[in-house]
Amino acid sequence: MNRVLNLAAFNIRVLLGDPTWFILSWALFALQLAIYGSLISRLVGSNLPNYFFFYSIGLMIIVVFESAEDVGRHFVEHAHEGELPYFLSLPVSRSGFLVAQAIYGVVNTLVKVAPPLLAVLFIWGNLTVSGALFALGALFLLGLGITGTMVSLSFIAFKAVDIYMAVLAGLSALLIRFSTVFYPLAIMPNYYSPVSVLSPLTYGADLTRWVLGFDPKYLLNPVLAAVVVTAIAVSTLSLSARIVDKIIEGVKAA
Amino acid sequence: MSEFSRLLLVARTDFSYFFRTKWLMAVLISLSLSDMLVTALVMGRMISPEYFSFLVPGIVTVGLFTAATDTGRRIWLALREGVVQYYMTLPIRTSGLVVAYIISGGLGGVVYSSALLIIASFAVHPHNILNAILLLPFMFVLATGIAGLAAFFASISRRGEIYWVYAQALQVTLVTISTIFYSAQTISRYLPGPIATIADYNPLSLAATALRDSVFSGELLNATLLSNLLATSLPLAALGALAYWVILRTLRLRGKP
Numbered sequence: 152m153n154r155v156l157n158l159a160a161f162n163i164r165v166l167l168g169d170p171t172w173f174i175l176s177w178a179l180f181a182l183q184l185a186i187y188g189s190l191i192s193r194l195v196g197s198n199l200p201n202y203f204f205f206y207s208i209g210l211m212i213i214v215v216f217e218s219a220e221d222v223g224r225h226f227v228e229h230a231h232e233g234e235l236p237y238f239l240s241l242p243v244s245r246s247g248f249l250v251a252q253a254i255y256g257v258v259n260t261l262v263k264v265a266p267p268l269l270a271v272l273f274i275w276g277n278l279t280v281s282g283a284l285f286a287l288g289a290l291f292l293l294g295l296g297i298t299g300t301m302v303s304l305s306f307i308a309f310k311a312v313d314i315y316m317a318v319l320a321g322l323s324a325l326l327i328r329f330s331t332v333f334y335p336l337a338i339m340p341n342y343y344s345p346v347s348v349l350s351p352l353t354y355g356a357d358l359t360r361w362v363l364g365f366d367p368k369y370l371l372n373p374v375l376a377a378v379v380v381t382a383i384a385v386s387t388l389s390l391s392a393r394i395v396d397k398i399i400e401g402v403k404a405a
Numbered sequence: 406m407s408e409f410s411r412l413l414l415v416a417r418t419d420f421s422y423f424f425r426t427k428w429l430m431a432v433l434i435s436l437s438l439s440d441m442l443v444t445a446l447v448m449g450r451m452i453s454p455e456y457f458s459f460l461v462p463g464i465v466t467v468g469l470f471t472a473a474t475d476t477g478r479r480i481w482l483a484l485r486e487g488v489v490q491y492y493m494t495l496p497i498r499t500s501g502l503v504v505a506y507i508i509s510g511g512l513g514g515v516v517y518s519s520a521l522l523i524i525a526s527f528a529v530h531p532h533n534i535l536n537a538i539l540l541l542p543f544m545f546v547l548a549t550g551i552a553g554l555a556a557f558f559a560s561i562s563r564r565g566e567i568y569w570v571y572a573q574a575l576q577v578t579l580v581t582i583s584t585i586f587y588s589a590q591t592i593s594r595y596l597p598g599p600i601a602t603i604a605d606y607n608p609l610s611l612a613a614t615a616l617r618d619s620v621f622s623g624e625l626l627n628a629t630l631l632s633n634l635l636a637t638s639l640p641l642a643a644l645g646a647l648a649y650w651v652i653l654r655t656l657r658l659r660g661k662p
Contacts, residue, residue: 317431
């Protein structure tokens with residue numbers, strides 16, 4: 152266990168050593184919320200009351216999604232820059248290696264999303280310890296699910312990085328556009344809503360909004376959302392553990 | 406072979422590399438089409454039916470922007486992986502190499518956005534196709550300006566992945582503070598004056614407005630708008646060309662950037 156924590160701590164030190172990405176992430180969050188969020192919420196008006204708050208949670212989901220994507224990309228880069236064989240030679244089991252990656256991913260996500268979340272709740276006059284903790288819990292679970300998906304897909308990169316990047320990009324565009332990240336399910340056309348319920352982001356976004364007190368008539372059932380987000384986290388992490396165990400050996404550097 | 410022919414050859418090779426990068430094409434096409442056919446449609450239902458027609462030309466402009474900024478990625482990769490040393494052994498002047506890259510970026514942007522414009526015309530009826538053709542040279546100049554800006558950031562990116570920090574910041578800032586998602590009137594009504602002025606003179610706003618007014622609404626081409634578009638794009642192209650030229654010259658003289 153100590154070795155796993157050591158490995159995770161090493162990755163986290165590298166991550167925190169360059170704060171540029173965090174500062175950029177917070178600054179762009181603030182810019183998009185202050186300009187896009189405030190203007191679009193005025194255009195939406197009474198068609199969806201409190202759209203500004205709806206949008207700010209959606210933006211946080213995007214931050215979680217992108218930071219989970221980072222973990223997958225980080226994992227693939229390790230493989231293709233030849234660092235993976237070194238990590239595999241360490242006295243840490245394959246599952247321990249995956250746990251170290253997951254801890255790195257959780258820290259990356261929390262550092263990027265916690266300050267914007269607290270700032271939004273503070274500005275909105277809705278900052279409570281329980282609300283912030285439950286919202287972070289929902290975002291954390293969603294982040295684990297997306298991380299698991301990205302690491303599971305990394306087996307494609309072991310064959311061809313180009314195809315991995317294409318799959319990732321296509322999947323990201325579809326998962327975000329077809330989800331309830333920026334608009335509620337009730338407003339989507341009937342022909343898109345069945346696709347929307349297949350996106351894990353739909354459940355993560357609606358669960359976080361419910362926890363923070365958004366009008367439930369625009370959201371999915373919170374119990375269903377919590378069950379789906381948890382199931383996705385558990386299943387994709389188990390899948391990625393199997394993949395890491397079986398496919399990772401013999402991966403060639405680019 | 407003349408210097409100009411060599412320049413065109415380098416530009417053509419770089420241009421074809423852009424369209425042959427499969428993952429990049431997947432990124433661009435999936436983003437543009439899902440923005441147009443999902444986001445614009447749903448936002449139209451949430452705001453008003455006219456919003457869809459308003460947003461589609463904006464999405465075409467964003468497509469042009471994304472395609473043109475790929476020049477920065479190619480320059481950054483060439484500098485990072487040392488391919489630029491090979492470029493400098495080619496029988497072409499440094500300035501020719503710089504111009505070839507900027508032209509290739511402009512071509513990438515204009516060809517990709519033209520394809521998007523054709524797709525968009527199935528969703529929103531264009532009132533004046535001739536205006537779309539007349540706008541192409543201006544869109545090309547805009548794309549070279551954006552390619553120049555991307556080249557500038559690629560040239561000043563000294564360490565690791567910092568280029569991506571600049572690229573992301575540039576994209577979010579230029580797209581957010583523009584009239585792509587909301588009209589100039591909405592911005593000036595709700596946000597401070599300086600932000601409205603930046604949005605007004607943002608070349609992406611000017612291009613989106615030209616497409617909306619001249620292609621999709623059928624109004625005459627607005628000479629002031631087009632001259633503003635040229636006046637804001639050309640300095641960006643020049644800035645990028647100068648930054649890339651300085652880097653290449655330093656490399657030639659000192660062997661390192």
